[in-house]
Amino acid sequence: MTEPLIIGAMVRTLGAYPSGWRHPGAHRDPATDAGILRRIAREGEDAGLDYLFFGDWLATGPDLEFRDPYLLARIDPVSAVLFLAGVTSRIGLIATVNTTYADPYAAARSLASLDVLTGGRAGVNLVTGAEPRAAGNHGRDAHADNESRYDRAEEFVEALRRLWDSWSEDAWIADAERGVLIDPEGLRPAAVEGAHLRVAGPLNVARPPQGRIPIVHAGTSPRSRALAATEADLALIAAPTLVEAIATRRLLRDIAAEAGRSPDELRVIAPVLPVVGDTDAAAKRIVQTLLALVxxxxxxxxxxxxxxxxxxxxxxxxxxxxxxxxxxxxxxxxxxxxxxxxxxxxxxxxxxxxxxxxxxxxxxxxxxxxxxxxxxxxxxVPAAFVVGDAGTIADHFELWRDEGAADGFNVLSAFQPAQFEAFTRIAAPELRRRGLLRSVAESQGSTLRDRLRISSYVDA
Ligand SMILES: Cc1cc2nc3c(=O)[nH]c(=O)nc-3n(C[C@H](O)[C@H](O)[C@H](O)COP(=O)(O)O)c2cc1C
Structure with a gap:
């Protein structure tokens, strides 16, 4: 039987379509994000989704109001996943970290903490950032160019992995009788000395249960594609059409193979903005409303x-x-x-x-x-809308899988919580019936690596 797709929710509490927050009943106050995040997380987990994904943007300004209102004010992604760690028990939690501005020791530490606290449900999306105003918010004169951003990103990946490997699997002994807590030999330095980063290590958090926390990467430049294909477990693509997605997935798999990696180790994830109704006509009326509110x-x-x-x-x-x-x-x-x-x-x-x-x-x-x-x-205001009832939405997911356009989808919702709930309650059961979404029972006790079907990482 064909394997189910990897399906996660890209969470934007203000909605992913710029006029979504104006829809009747939509969540529209970021000061009350706690409640909506809790609701989305429980809903996604009950529907058997593989992960909740939180992007990041390191600046704000009035220009975002009409273009990307969801970027104006929101919970920082690592804080969001740590908050949701306590209200969920199965779903994967992926937070974005910007490698241009983040400190690798601090990032490795909070992500390892998330992995320990959740029993292996952590993931990280590494971006180098496209927002020039981020520089001024982090004490820099200018946003670095593409080449140096990706040079630093490569060192950042190396630093994360070495820090997560600080503790060997049997370093923590805790033999109360003999009074031996650790094996000092099993505590290893990171010793990263690059052109952009220097990190001594070891990390002061226990070994993360997944060993290597899954890495996600999204970008479009050649350096970004190379990083995704050689280092990432999930590559997020932006391809708006089936034809472009097939070509992008093939390209990424080819780069992975050239780098000596099995292309099947890389999962390519496409975005989708399903507008879901009980009937195709009802769903189309929602799009009419969204357009009228732009x-x-x-x-x-x-x-x-x-x-x-x-x-x-x-x-x-x-x-x-x-x-x-x-x-x-x-x-x-x-x-x-x-x-x-x-x-x-x-x-x-x-x-x-x-x-x-x-x-x-x-x-x-x-x-x-x-x-x-x-x-x-x-x-x-274009969007990757797929509009209709459960069957229409499932047809789209099935077509993209069968044509080799994607190994999974990041599901965006035009407004919260109604459209996310329409996806989980109307579309998800049909996806499950067709074997496109795993059953809830299957995901019990799984780490995020298990859900993404990445082979387990054995300590070197
Ligand atoms: C699906 C997708 C999601 C992205 N999410 C983020 C994000 O959350 N934060 C961010 O700074 N950039 C995000 N990006 C932008 C990329 O990190 C990248 O900066 C941008 O695509 C410019 O391309 P380049 O870095 O390859 O030059 C995303 C890109 C894609 C395709």
């Missing part, structure tokens, strides 16, 4: 200095190469797009209209009326 250049938002410039009909027309003289530029957001106007939007306009039919049941001639608001919003 702030466009009208009302008070448009006056904000950080308001994105792509939220006008003119910007959409420019992007689609529509003539400067075309009267469609004078349309209002809530006017229906006419057949004649649609024809003047060219091939890319036709593709956008076709997509809106597929994800939201909107159309020029058929379906619910397609307005300029929908077109501008869908163009300005």
């Amino acid at each position: 702030p466009l250049a009208e009302g008070h938002q448009a006056a904000r200095p950080a308001f994105p410039p792509n939220r006008t009909i003119g910007a959409l027309a420019d992007a689609l190469d529509v003539s400067r003289e075309d009267p469609l530029r004078e349309a209002t957001f809530d006017a229906r797009v006419t057949t004649a106007e649609a024809e003047r939007l060219g091939e890319r306009g036709a593709a956008l209209i076709e997509r809106l039919d597929r994800i939201a049941g909107l159309g020029v001639r058929t379906g619910d009326p397609l307005t300029w608001r929908h077109l501008v919003a869908a163009h300005a």
Whole structure:
């Protein structure tokens, strides 16, 4: 039988679609994240998901409000997983650490602590960061360039692994009768001396139960791909289409093989933003609402200095190469797009209209009326939406697995908690029925390495 996929939740409490927080009933106050995190964690664990994943971004600013509102204010990822360690007992917990700014000893220590506290459920996502403002928050003059960031990231991986190996498996003796607590020979220095990092070791936390805590990496540059393919257990890819995902997965597997690694040791994980309803039509109506809630250049938002410039009909027309003289530029957001106007939007306009039919049941001639608001919003705020009932969502997961596009998925939810719960309660049972998601019983007592089907690490 084919193995189930690896399925985890990428947790963004404010929702993964930028207008999600405006949806009726959505969580929208980061000061009350504790409650929503607890709820998401229990829900994900009960559904048998493999892990909860927390990204990170080392700066904030008013420009994020309309682009990536979930980055504005949220719990730091290592704090989030340590908090959830106490309210869960089976699910894996993956936190992001930025190797450009983090201290490797401190990172190795908190991750080993998480692994000990959870009996081997810890994972770490290593990123080098793309946010230049992070430099000013960490006492640096400028954000380092791609090459030096990845040089440091490689040393960081080495440092983590050596620190986690500080205690040999039989170093802790605890023989009360003889009064022997440890075997000093089994406590080893890390002795990392690189161009970017120097760490003496050993680590002052017990050996993590997994030995090597699973490493996740996400990025797009050649150095990032090389790091993912040679060092990571999970590679997160950004590929929006099936064809691109197949190509990216193949490329990563090839780089792994060239580096002398079995490509099957690398799991490639694709993002998915399922919008789930009891019926396809109900799910499409949710997308209609999300699109209608995207702030466009009208009302008070448009006056904000950080308001994105792509939220006008003119910007959409420019992007689609529509003539400067075309009267469609004078349309209002809530006017229906006419057949004649649609024809003047060219091939890319036709593709956008076709997509809106597929994800939201909107159309020029058929379906619910397609307005300029929908077109501008869908163009300005794209997302990897997969929209429908349990069967439609499961078809997507199955197709991507069968075509070799992904070994698993990071599930994003447009808003919390309703859309995450729609995924776990409506879609997850169908995924399980088709053998795409493991059964809850199977995951009892598993470490994250077991869940990811990575061979266990034996102390050198
Ligand atoms: C699926 C995915 C998730 C990512 N998550 C984060 C994150 O949480 N924090 C972060 O700083 N960067 C994140 N990144 C960005 C990468 O770390 C990287 O900085 C970015 O893709 C630029 O590419 P490069 O580092 O390969 O040059 C993510 C990228 C992808 C593809």
